[in-house]
Amino acid sequence: MLVSPKDQSPSGRPIQDDRKLPSNPEEVENLRRDSAANPLIAFTFDELKLITENFRQDHLLGGGGFGSVYKGIIAKDSREELQPLQVAVKVHDGDNSYQGHREWLDEHRVLIYEYMARGSVENNLFSRVLLPLPWSIRMKIAFGAAKGLAFLHEAEKPVIYRDFKTSNILLDQDYNAKLSDFGLAKDGPMGDKTHVSTRIMGTYGFGVVLLELLTGRKSLDKSRPGREQNLTDWALPLLKEKRKLLNIVDPRLEGDYPIKGFQKAAMLAYHCLNRNPKARPLMRDIVDSLEPLQEPEDVPNNKNCVHCD
The missing domain is CATH 1.10.510.10 (Transferase(Phosphotransferase) domain 1)
Structure with missing residues (x-):
């Protein structure tokens, strides 16, 4: 599951602008409809904020070279097609420069994994x-x-x-x-x-x-x-x-x-x-x-x- 696949459009064709990612509801909905071409589940950034309770610090599991990892819960009523599930949300921190911050705002580089409880x-x-x-x-x-x-x-x-x-x-x-x-x-x-x-x-x-x-x-x-x-x-x-x-x-x-x-x-x-x-x-x-x-x-x-x- 992910928020913003960078390499392909929902139809499987390369995205010409790497920074145009499905981070708003309309683009995400288009990605969902073409599930046969792309079996990944896409979330809006607002959904991720809900899943992680706005990336609360007490949900922080750790971090590494990619960025920070937060624990989250996909609630029963959040998606009809999904069962309630604990997940780990991996957020790319970007760099501290202005450009790095702008790229983070534009792209929302976030991956969602199954939470590994042990x-x-x-x-x-x-x-x-x-x-x-x-x-x-x-x-x-x-x-x-x-x-x-x-x-x-x-x-x-x-x-x-x-x-x-x-x-x-x-x-x-x-x-x-x-x-x-x-x-x-x-x-x-x-x-x-x-x-x-x-x-x-x-x-x-x-x-x-x-x-x-x-x-x-x-x-x-x-x-x-x-x-x-x-x-x-x-x-x-x-x-x-x-x-x-x-x-x-x-x-x-x-x-x-x-x-x-x-x-x-x-x-x-x-x-x-x-x-x-x-x-x-x-x-x-x-x-x-x-x-x-x-x-x-x-x-x-x-x-x-x-x-x-």
Whole structure:
């Protein structure tokens, strides 16, 4: 959902004047009528002020390079075609110059996203306040994030997502993972070089995140002893030996995980982190490998047995 698509008119033809955007009711209504050509839902700026209660400061969720993000609610009676929904409204702040301010007034660069109620994987995984994420949720997150990356890699024109990390994976109320912050994403190469590029940038990054989910450790943690500060440097030697594999498991799981499932996920992380990019699996193969791990498995009753050989 958005307020002002810049690249196309409702008919699909390029807009000649980039600054002529559908920010008034008449233009927005024209955009709505042509939903077959443009499935996005457009809102007037007045509607957004209503949704966010005039961009109240206590609705501010955060900000970044694009601008500020506000929490909003699409009320039951605001749109007939929409169910009541919590949303995140991303507002481009522009620059502080007069020209920047005028562009903001003219264009209303605003995007509306589904509100991700549980925040980032980073906050959920490393928080000492929240309860530890159970094994099943960790695998659900890994599976969802992998499907997102596979979608980008398998696009007709592949997209290289260069900022894949736990802080950019957001979770809805049911822990469904969504990728965010595409500021560093770029179009990938076409043809034979596609798989190499996505393996270099995407698959390795996924391996790091999967390792974080398995260990409960950050990719870089300077509060740990010197040899344990870099997660991959610490974990890779342990991943090579099956009898040492369980030494990397997050102790906060307290043995409440399937050993075989953990071993499969750990080996998958190991292959994603292969020093030879061409030897790393494709994201679609990673999705296939993670799918069986979504099924519940028997968890040992004696939690101490996870330390057995």
